[in-house]
Amino acid sequence: MNWLKVIGLGPGAEGQRTPEATQALAEATDIIGYGPYVARVPEHPGQRRHATDNRQELERARHALALAAEGARVAVVSSGDAGVFAMASAVFEALEHGPPAWRALDIAVLPGLSAMFAAAARLGAPLGHDFCAISLSDNLKPWPLVEQRLAAAAGAGFVVALYNPISKARPWQLGRAFALLRAILPGGVPVAFATAISRPEERLVLTTLAEAVPEQADMRTLVLIGTAESRLVPRGEGARPWLYAPRSARRA
Amino acid sequence: MNWLKVIGLGPGAEGQRTPEATQALAEATDIIGYGPYVARVPEHPGQRRHATDNRQELERARHALALAAEGARVAVVSSGDAGVFAMASAVFEALEHGPPAWRALDIAVLPGLSAMFAAAARLGAPLGHDFCAISLSDNLKPWPLVEQRLAAAAGAGFVVALYNPISKARPWQLGRAFALLRAILPGGVPVAFATAISRPEERLVLTTLAEAVPEQADMRTLVLIGTAESRLVPRGEGARPWLYAPRSARRA
Structure with a gap:
């Protein structure tokens, strides 16, 4: 099953990342985010990692939705909580203005410990x-x-x-x-x-x-x-x- | 070693409790908090559980500090984040107005996922x-x-x-x-x-x-x-x- 999860990694320490986030990161086929945050995700064999520049939030969100629509299990990662000045808003903005078919995707936001x-x-x-x-x-x-x-x-x-x-x-x-x-x-x-x-x-x-x-x-x-x-x-x-x-x- | 940790349990699901909180809860000798929150902590043999009423935050904080001063490893638990309208402020208020010896205690706040x-x-x-x-x-x-x-x-x-x-x-x-x-x-x-x-x-x-x-x-x-x-x-x-x-x- 394909899905898109917007995941808050917490501030940095592994002990402060939620178990549900860790599990989703392990199950994802694709990890997408700002380079330093992607680098914080434990590596899993076969997983594709898409590290992008800081300013391209909306473009990154569209890429993530397109990958999920093609069948991938996509983890969009942010530091702290994904809903606090981070990627979750960009994903919903891209969803609102994207192809209507995207709205049927299995999307979830996994909250994280905010800075x-x-x-x-x-x-x-x-x-x-x-x-x-x-x-x-x-x-x-x-x-x-x-x-x-x-x-x-x-x-x-x-x-x-x-x-x-x-x-x-x-x-x-x-x-x-x-x-x-x-x-x-x-x-x-x-x-x-x-x-x-x-x-x-x-x-x-x-x-x-x-x-x-x-x-x-x-x-x-x-x-x-x-x-x-x-x-x-x-x-x-x-x-x-x-x-x-x-x-x-x-x-x- | 004795200590006092003020722990945010997150909103409820185990998958949303941080690993560092789970570890501290397992190592504590005493769990203190409002009844429904204490009930959410996994049971460990030999651990003492002090479930109190909702309104007695300052009294509960003093009790926790006194237990830690006597040598216990005390976990004060709150739902969500312990620093958001929860027990952390009460603990520091009790510390400020309590015996000076309490200030040498090993105290930490472990943040949790806020509601x-x-x-x-x-x-x-x-x-x-x-x-x-x-x-x-x-x-x-x-x-x-x-x-x-x-x-x-x-x-x-x-x-x-x-x-x-x-x-x-x-x-x-x-x-x-x-x-x-x-x-x-x-x-x-x-x-x-x-x-x-x-x-x-x-x-x-x-x-x-x-x-x-x-x-x-x-x-x-x-x-x-x-x-x-x-x-x-x-x-x-x-x-x-x-x-x-x-x-x-x-x-x-």
């Missing part, structure tokens, strides 16, 4: 109350909309997780976001830079909004902005304090 | 762009703050995931939330009720904001509110259409 939650777990419980996720990329939406969402989220007391904070093609957006947030939130609000969580090159930096600089982030970094209610709990010698959001909020 | 992403995957890719999560419970925060956050999120075009939408003690909040959202968003905006995702009693209802009624939700339901940009892709005979958020946004 946001993997990073939060390392830090403590920074998302412990209402939170939001915003992509800082203005490739697919106008920058004023990003600013509007940042202001709305910070103004209403959400913890904010910033995806796609910076890249060579988008060097100034994160600095602009910090400047905007400093006009709304106290300078002491905790900011965390979580890079390549659960992978060998994992790096965590905990600082404040007043002192946060864009240079602490790269393409693999998730940036978490706390709130005025965020708490730090000191630990022993040299250890990073725990960061958490209290369950109760007083402000209205 | 939000498991529900989204079943529906398609409804969270495909910026989104937020709001708990509708006003046990720990004032209701006007909930309303402020709903208005800010909907007004800025976030997809909204509502946790804790309704309970016997909180019967009116979800209806009030729908009324507030109808004043901001078009009536045709998709609304999904996702109940007990990945468990035998799973139930999914897809409707619109104009037609959504609180009776479609219970304590186990996650309610997803789309945006004016959400898209539906029809499928074959009798199948629920796919719901997704396009990757690009035009509005500013």
Whole structure:
């Protein structure tokens, strides 16, 4: 039987990939995705691997649907969760605008552990109350909309997780976001830079909004902005304090 | 070696629980959590199981820390992700206000698949762009703050995931939330009720904001509110259409 599964690989560590994802990856005839993510999938004999460039999401989605329509068992892989700024939306967009026959395909999305939650777990419980996720990329939406969402989220007391904070093609957006947030939130609000969580090159930096600089982030970094209610709990010698959001909020 | 691990069990299915969580559950001497979640943990001989009532989060966290301090290997379990409206924040709150010696304990949070992403995957890719999560419970925060956050999120075009939408003690909040959202968003905006995702009693209802009624939700339901940009892709005979958020946004 042919199928298409859009699979979230989790942040990187095998221990954080779901068993259902691992099983589907083993049963697939074709693995499709951005090169570094395809490289993370365990190799199986006879399986075809299609590693493509980062920017070609829609083209990759069409390719995957066409392969499934021809009889393949296709795994489209994303890092983290496939539904969070990743391939799932591109697949449904390609499905909506593709040949009607594609709609009869056996399609499923297998959720994965998002970078946001993997990073939060390392830090403590920074998302412990209402939170939001915003992509800082203005490739697919106008920058004023990003600013509007940042202001709305910070103004209403959400913890904010910033995806796609910076890249060579988008060097100034994160600095602009910090400047905007400093006009709304106290300078002491905790900011965390979580890079390549659960992978060998994992790096965590905990600082404040007043002192946060864009240079602490790269393409693999998730940036978490706390709130005025965020708490730090000191630990022993040299250890990073725990960061958490209290369950109760007083402000209205 | 004694330790305390705060573990997200995922939404329910074993195939959606991470291998690292499964391993920690097998190594623990004590499992602590809300009764129905403890019941979901595979039994291991000699392990002590402490199933408690829903409301006693802080007391349960203190109990867990005290057991770990006495030498136990303690697994505090939550459904979904432990950091999302669950036990991780309570553990750090208890740690902050407990005996200083607790701070030297070996503590870790093991992230899990959140209900939000498991529900989204079943529906398609409804969270495909910026989104937020709001708990509708006003046990720990004032209701006007909930309303402020709903208005800010909907007004800025976030997809909204509502946790804790309704309970016997909180019967009116979800209806009030729908009324507030109808004043901001078009009536045709998709609304999904996702109940007990990945468990035998799973139930999914897809409707619109104009037609959504609180009776479609219970304590186990996650309610997803789309945006004016959400898209539906029809499928074959009798199948629920796919719901997704396009990757690009035009509005500013």
